[in-house]
Amino acid sequence: MAKTRYAPDRGLTARMTLTMLLLGLVFVAFIAALVLVLRLGHYASGSGIIFFAVLLGVALGVGSFFYSDKIALSTARAVVVTPEDDPRAARLHGIVDRLVALANMPKPRVAVAPSRMLNAFATGRNSKTSVLVVTTGLLDSNLDDRELEAVLAHELSHVAHKDVAVMTIASFIGIIAALLIRFAFYGELFGGGGRGRGGNNNNGGAIPILLIVMVVGVVVYAVSFLLIRLLSRYRELAADRAGALLTGQPSALASALQKVSGSMNAIPTKDLRAAEPLNAFYFIPAFKANGKEFSLNQLFSTHPSLERRLRQLSEISEQLSK
């Protein structure tokens, strides 16, 4: 029997599992807290707010789950290209063709976004809707073909891991919690969210209930935010690993990361902020907080630090030459 050189990173898998379990736990606790609040208020006050927050949250969640590809494409003004369009598109397709054949996965669509930033991202919830987007900046950059291939392999790993779907589902509680905070805040401003619900006198109990709803929302939002960012960083590491193993060239990915992150810092901040909503699926995050408060910065970041990513890649490189 042929031996395998694939060594899964058990530590990473364990940390990712734990993070997702915690997120699930937060979700359950959130629902339990909401039910409890409703009972305390005898289903009167606050129930309207919770109902609308959940309804709108579900609508937003479903919307971003099913339209993520279209939203991301139009935000980035990306255009899907075919190999016949121009030599550059043909080249891009050629690289992707070979990578998907190596990985044995369906080929995603390929799109180019007009941007001077050096970046690439993948979007779409499943193999049919997934799109791999690269910026014109990346194509025009000083990245050589091996480095470009490494970047595309990283993005294809995001597609294979269904990271868009996973992260959209993970962000779901965060969305509801955020809406709840906002609604409770307005509810308090305008004197009780249970208005118009016949037969209930909501003058007495309404304010404390709304306060409790708000506190629950804030706590859930903060905890889930940190957990989602943590999960995002783990998934970036997983995509780095899978991408490096796919091409067999971890060093190419390492040098691409260094080149791209070096150029990210050189670009004016104004352009970068415009791209911020897409950050979660980027190869390198476009927005970086200033200053050196390293730990806090890291805690909120969607991507692991460059050092962390390079360290993993050099470990893989060592593993492969054994």
Place this chain on the structure above:
Amino acid sequence: MGFLDTILGRSKPAQPNLDELFSLPTAAVTLEAGMDLVPTGTGSVCFRAVEGKAFGDIEKDVRELLNMGSGTASVEVSTDSYGFTWLTCRHAKDDFEALVTDLHAVNSSLAEGGFGPQLLCTLVSFTSDTVHRLGIVYLYKRGTFYPFVPKTGEQRDNFLETRVRDEVGADLKWEPDLTRWFAVWGAPGL
């Protein structure tokens, strides 16, 4: 890839299927009978080289193995513009089975060394009076074949490709997903 692997982001490198390759000699007979296409005696294995010493060692072993093997065969190594390595074996035109055996030896050496996931495709070429070159490409990860007929100026003869597929029919397991029939321009032996 399983549901759990997806959720945990641990895609395993895809392992190749090497055995389907042996259905090529039968298909070659059908091609000659039906379309006058005969093997050129050239075949190649395409793989993505891995950085580091381990892969280099195995690659060297494979080359030595092939050079030692059959006296008539010659082996060439080349790298294409996508960074993929091609090991090209040349045999006498009438010794198609020996060619397929050699190609299989390359595959199994790489797979035994733990580099099976690096295998991209194998290509054997055919020719006739009217057709300059036909390549039959084997996709390791799918275990399927597809035809590739290049025309001048990076154009493909899709009509002829479809004809070849229909002619050979069930002798080969053809790739049903046409988006995976990627072009291999400038592949050695074409």
